[in-house]
Amino acid sequence: MRSFPYVPVEMTETRIGRRNLIKLGGLGAVASLLGSCEKKPEIKKSDKVKGVVFMVSDGMSQGVLTMAENFSHIVHGKGTRWWELINDPKSTRGLMETSSADSYVTDSAAASSAWGGGMKINNNSVNVRPDGSESTPIHRHLKKLGHRTGLVTTTTITHATPAGFAAVTKNRGDEHLIAPQYLGVVDILLGGGLKFFDAKQRVDSRDWTTPYQKSGYEVLLDRDSFLKSNSQKVLGLFNNGHLPFEVDRLNNADLKSKTPTLAEMSEFALKRFLSGEDKFLLQIEGGKVDHACHANDVAGLLWDQLAFDEALAKVLEMVADRDDILVVVTSDHGNANPGLNGTGKNYTKSNEAFKSITRMTASYENILQTWGKSKTNTAEALAALIEEKLGFKLSPEESAVLYTSVNKGEIIEWSDQLDNPNGLLGQIAGNHTGIGWTGVCHTSDPVMLSAIGPQAKRFSGIVPNQEVYKHFVELLA
Ligand SMILES: [Zn+2]
Known part of the structure; x- marks a missing residue:
């Protein structure tokens, strides 16, 4: 079985690079639902x-x-x-x-x-x-x-x-x-x-x-x-x-x-x-x-x-x-x-991109475990597995960079947090689904x-x- 650098489930230490500091900070779209802070009323004993x-x-x-x-x-x-x-x-x-x-x-x-x-x-x-x-x-x-x-x-x-x-x-x-x-x-x-x-x-x-x-x-x-x-x-x-x-x-x-x-x-x-x-x-x-x-x-x-x-x-x-x-x-x-990022001209491809998540039928954990047991170790085989389980076709560039990360653990991403197979796969999937992540922590x-x-x-x-x-x-x- 080939090994690959694994992102621990619980990372209590973070290595946050400059790019992530820029990306961090938004409270998310639903904050507006909350309105202003409510005053806590008297609690009835009943x-x-x-x-x-x-x-x-x-x-x-x-x-x-x-x-x-x-x-x-x-x-x-x-x-x-x-x-x-x-x-x-x-x-x-x-x-x-x-x-x-x-x-x-x-x-x-x-x-x-x-x-x-x-x-x-x-x-x-x-x-x-x-x-x-x-x-x-x-x-x-x-x-x-x-x-x-x-x-x-x-x-x-x-x-x-x-x-x-x-x-x-x-x-x-x-x-x-x-x-x-x-x-x-x-x-x-x-x-x-x-x-x-x-x-x-x-x-x-x-x-x-x-x-x-x-x-x-x-x-x-x-x-x-x-x-x-x-x-x-x-x-x-x-x-x-x-x-x-x-x-x-x-x-x-x-x-x-x-x-x-x-x-x-x-x-x-x-x-x-x-x-x-x-x-x-x-x-x-x-x-x-x-x-x-x-x-x-x-x-x-x-x-x-x-x-x-x-x-x-x-x-x-x-x-x-x-x-x-x-x-x-x-x-x-x-x-x-x-979160879902706007995709396409005037963001008109956002819904279609988001809907493509329904074609995904396995977790990344499952996919990377399956890949670890695979007998065919080529970028094409990895791309075929991704297409089967996640429902999108990798571009040749995406395929090459993911294969390098999964198999060789080489540094190919400036964000310390995202420079691992999960972080890269998340970003590549984001090219197809519109979903972005600030890190893995x-x-x-x-x-x-x-x-x-x-x-x-x-x-x-x-x-x-x-x-x-x-x-x-x-x-x-
Ligand atoms: Zn956690």
């Missing part, structure tokens, strides 16, 4: 909250909302539920501020720890402050009060965003140390990450599925047993690592039969919490949106954003007749600030924030990310 559903589209820059809306009209013949929610007079709108203690640009660990632990901390840590002291994750706090807790994600269940609500570790990469920490703290755990619970794959060879089973959790490893389960305490691990990109799941019958959707997992968790007497906090994460942005992969991004939106639609449908459930929808940070922008239900006004205006914890504690006291 606004009792039984449960909070906190939904995170990880790494979702503001421009994604607009692209997803247009893409949804093309592929589903209707708009997105989030767009509709923003336009609902009963909902509140705002911006989530996203910085960490040591950077304008947060990573998911510091961002989730701000929500889940109430403090701005340094990137890479989960609920550990710069001085080494620890904060108490919100799920641990709520469990002591006898409440129910849940984490649902398309990444490993031990990844930074779920971990920030229930775990403490200095280094987010120590997922094997996070796996045991959910035991007795989180009632419903659904996502990927079997390898961090499996004795054969853990660095310390300890088995953690059995302790969960002994404590009353049903351990589920495939979609069939998941759909049949009636359990109230569940550890569902539907892949060894992260769950697949939605664009790959949709185009692979095997993945489709094995992997529950984010909407199915969200419904599973919320159904159990709504039917019980206890108060609850459920975090739901569309985690692959972030991964697709790191890879500058527009089809990966939009199909995962639509999967997140389907989960949001399901949640809102399930709580539609309730007046005691608060739903908050946001992101933890922007990522690579993608998180950005400092505030992100979209919507809320509906009792005390939703708490989540309007500009909300510093660490204030979310205070709201959780007060709402679910």
Whole structure:
């Protein structure tokens, strides 16, 4: 197998070149939707909250909302539920501020720890402050009060965003140390990450599925047993690592039969919490949106954003007749600030270019893995694979530059961030789709924030990310 330089999913260090500094900075087209900051009104004591559903589209820059809306009209013949929610007079709108203690640009660990632990901390840590002291994750706090807790994600269940609500570790990469920490703290755990619970794959060879089973959790490893389960305490691990990109799941019958959707997992968790007497906090994460942005992969991004939106639609449908459930929808940070650029004379080719994304049937990750196993190592073979999976023909120049980058890792792009196969493929695809990216890393922008239900006004205006914890504690006291 040939190797190629890989863009890490989480890049906490950035090398931002001059060109990117020029490109960075726009807040995106939807900022105008927000209007001026709303004044937070008095909260009525009667606004009792039984449960909070906190939904995170990880790494979702503001421009994604607009692209997803247009893409949804093309592929589903209707708009997105989030767009509709923003336009609902009963909902509140705002911006989530996203910085960490040591950077304008947060990573998911510091961002989730701000929500889940109430403090701005340094990137890479989960609920550990710069001085080494620890904060108490919100799920641990709520469990002591006898409440129910849940984490649902398309990444490993031990990844930074779920971990920030229930775990403490200095280094987010120590997922094997996070796996045991959910035991007795989180009632419903659904996502990927079997390898961090499996004795054969853990660095310390300890088995953690059995302790969960002994404590009353049903351990589920495939979609069939998941759909049949009636359990109230569940550890569902539907892949060894992260769950697949939605664009790959949709185009692979095997993945489709094995992997529950984010909407199915969200419904599973919320159904159990709504039917019980206890108060609850459920975090739901569309985690692959972030991964697709790191890879500058527009089809990966939009199909995962639509999967997140389907989960949001399901949640809102399930709580539609309730007046005691608060739903908050946001992101933890922007990522690579993608957007549709005007294409053609008077921009008249923009729609056609954007529609060509519907011809893409695989993620870049999938394509580069397929290429790594390919026996024919020529620029023509790579161009043929791109045409088959992404639906556009590379020009001879595009083909040559991509082949050189993938096979030789040569420097051929002035942006440090984009000088890798993903960055180049993203730019080349942009020649055909009109989508541009500022880099392959998180950005400092505030992100979209919507809320509906009792005390939703708490989540309007500009909300510093660490204030979310205070709201959780007060709402679910
Ligand atoms: Zn990320």
